[in-house]
Amino acid sequence: xxxxxxxxxxxxxxxxxxxxxxxxxxxxxxxxxxxxxxxxxxxxxxxxxxxxxxxxxxxxxxxxxxxxxxxxxxxxxxxxxxxxxxx
Amino acid sequence: xxxxxxxxxxxxxxxxxxxxxxxxxxxxxxxxxxxxxxxxxxxxxxxxxxxxxxxxxxxxxxxxxxxxxxxxxxxxxxxxxxxxxxxxxxxxxxxxxxxxxxxxxxxxxxxxxxxxxxxxxxxxxxxxxxxxxxxxxxxxxxxxxxxxxxxxxxxxxxxxxxxxxxxxxxxxxxxxxxxxxxxxxxxxxxxxxxxxxxxxxxxxxxxxxxxxxxxxxxxxxxxxxxxxxxxxxxxxxxxxxxxxxxxxxxxxxxxxxxxxxxxxxxxxxxxxxxxxxxxxxxxxxxxxxxxxxxxxxxxxxxxxxxxxxxxxxxxxxxxxxxxxxxxxxxxxxxxxxxxxxxxxxxxxxxxxxxxxxxxxxxxxxxxxxxxxxxxxxxxxxxxxxxxxxxxxxxxxxxxxxxxxxxxxxxxxxxxxxxxxxxxxxxxxxxxxxxxxxxxxxxxxxxxxxxxxxxxxxxxxxxxx
Numbered sequence: 001x002x003x004x005x006x007x008x009x010x011x012x013x014x015x016x017x018x019x020x021x022x023x024x025x026x027x028x029x030x031x032x033x034x035x036x037x038x039x040x041x042x043x044x045x046x047x048x049x050x051x052x053x054x055x056x057x058x059x060x061x062x063x064x065x066x067x068x069x070x071x072x073x074x075x076x077x078x079x080x081x082x083x084x085x086x087x
Numbered sequence: 088x089x090x091x092x093x094x095x096x097x098x099x100x101x102x103x104x105x106x107x108x109x110x111x112x113x114x115x116x117x118x119x120x121x122x123x124x125x126x127x128x129x130x131x132x133x134x135x136x137x138x139x140x141x142x143x144x145x146x147x148x149x150x151x152x153x154x155x156x157x158x159x160x161x162x163x164x165x166x167x168x169x170x171x172x173x174x175x176x177x178x179x180x181x182x183x184x185x186x187x188x189x190x191x192x193x194x195x196x197x198x199x200x201x202x203x204x205x206x207x208x209x210x211x212x213x214x215x216x217x218x219x220x221x222x223x224x225x226x227x228x229x230x231x232x233x234x235x236x237x238x239x240x241x242x243x244x245x246x247x248x249x250x251x252x253x254x255x256x257x258x259x260x261x262x263x264x265x266x267x268x269x270x271x272x273x274x275x276x277x278x279x280x281x282x283x284x285x286x287x288x289x290x291x292x293x294x295x296x297x298x299x300x301x302x303x304x305x306x307x308x309x310x311x312x313x314x315x316x317x318x319x320x321x322x323x324x325x326x327x328x329x330x331x332x333x334x335x336x337x338x339x340x341x342x343x344x345x346x347x348x349x350x351x352x353x354x355x356x357x358x359x360x361x362x363x364x365x366x367x368x369x370x371x372x373x374x375x376x377x378x379x380x381x382x383x384x385x386x387x388x389x390x391x392x393x394x395x396x397x398x399x400x401x402x403x404x405x406x407x408x409x410x411x412x413x414x415x416x417x418x419x420x421x422x423x424x425x426x427x428x429x430x431x432x433x434x435x436x437x438x439x440x441x442x443x444x445x446x447x448x449x450x451x452x453x454x455x456x457x458x459x460x461x462x463x464x465x466x467x468x469x470x471x472x473x474x475x476x477x478x479x480x481x482x483x484x485x486x487x488x489x490x491x492x493x494x495x496x497x498x499x500x501x502x503x504x505x506x507x508x509x510x511x512x513x514x515x516x517x518x519x520x521x522x523x524x525x526x527x528x529x530x531x532x533x534x535x536x537x538x539x540x541x542x543x544x545x546x547x548x549x550x551x
Contacts, residue, residue, distance in 0.1 A: 018525075032324065038455065041486050042485075042487040042530065046530035047531060049531075065320065
């Protein structure tokens with residue numbers, strides 16, 4: 001599964017568990033408008049670490065937590081391509 | 088015990104100039120108005136000498152009840168939100184509660200049978216409040232760091248306000264705000280700061296999204312804003328954080344790491360960014376305003392002063408007039424040792440001329456300011472018939488500082504199929520969700536063949 005698909009599937013699952021009805025998952029969706037709270041995003045980052053093998057935020061102090069879903073996906077994609085290049 | 092010399096909370100508010108408010112999401116109350124009436128209908132006198140549960144859902148009514156009842160009540164028990172009924176029943180019994188103050192829609196279920204019920208509303212009814220305010224009221228704060236029913240720490244207004252300094256020559260207007268709930272120590276501290284200093288205060292609300300709260304803080308011109316590092320990490324994600332321009336940004340309740348301190352300074356270049364050490368039991372220990380994580384080693388073993396701190400076996404101990412007095416009805420270890428020091432359970436490490444926080448004794452995990460005992464979660468996981476043993480640990484998290492994850496050893500590995508594993512994880516998580524608060528439910532479960540057990544037969548837990 002691609003990074004993007006993994007993120008979408010995990011967001012959907014966390015939302016289901018927290019009984020949150022998600023708006024359409026578009027690139028420009030502001031994460032705070034998604035209905036998910038800070039604990040839900042904390043869980044999402046942990047689940048993605050299980051699935052993808054890395055947490056781009058904890059790996060580097062320089063990474064700000066993103067504002068939109070598109071930014072969020074890009075943080076993961078950038079980290080994934082860096083890991084690929086390094087290996 | 089009557090103490091004529093000590094001020095009550097109402098004495099502080101009656102001196103406040105007009106134009107200062109307590110602001111909730113739906114209503115505001117002018118502090119000066121409180122001197123001319125009551126939020127408790129006509130009956131504050133009926134509550135004289137009672138042990139009172141402040142069981143309002145709304146923080147604004149909590150705030151009003153506290154102002155009116157300090158000095159009137161024998162005891163005020165602050166009821167944080169989300170307390171399970173059976174725990175509240177136990178608290179009511181132990182604190183010998185005989186009255187409840189609630190919102191117009193009634194008290195929590197466990198408090199419905201109490202002999203006296205008084206409704207508090209955000210509307211001040213004019214009239215002279217004639218209650219006797221000569222008592223030295225006990226303030227009961229519930230701790231978050233325990234399994235089962237929270238411990239009840241006994242404070243007085245004097246211990247709670249011991250760290251508050253008021254600048255009599257203050258020129259610029261001040262408006263305090265907090266992301267905390269005022270029924271927890273961190274939030275109450277800021278509420279009292281506002282009242283003692285005679286400034287406005289913007290309350291938080293559990294059901295209000297961060298964006299709306301920040302917008303409201305901006306509208307009311309907050310100048311001094313506090314929260315945990317997790318609150319702040321979450322606030323900085325928010326475009327509405329641009330709506331506020333605080334002069335003072337304060338962190339407490341969790342380890343403030345260098346990244347969040349730097350991020351806050353970059354986001355609010357004109358603000359002073361400080362972090363404070365405080366806990367329900369130890370009170371306010373110290374404040375650090377040099378922009379660096381940890382604290383100067385010079386603060387330790389300074390000798391007598393307003394706060395004395397020492398480190399024993401890597402654990403921080405604090406003695407001051409700001410610590411709680413004792414636990415109410417608690418059979419466990421005393422709150423203070425024979426020398427009057429409170430053992431904070433926080434483990435520190437000296438590196439150069441600075442101490443750094445490295446974690447909590449007993450592996451307590453701090454999830455966004457809420458403390459979690461791994462054992463409590465392991466007990467729930469271990470109830471599943473297919474589980475042999477489990478280890479709950481912290482994983483570093485960019486939003487809540489830490490999050491709970493679990494390593495689980497299953498009884499039989501015979502059927503290690505993917506489907507069975509997926510179903511088992513779902514069942515275990517479901518069981519956790521049914522009996523634990525959300526922040527205690529593991530974000531991730533991993534099946535492992537074995538766990539390390541030490542020579543003494545205990546599971547090996549990592550520090551921090």
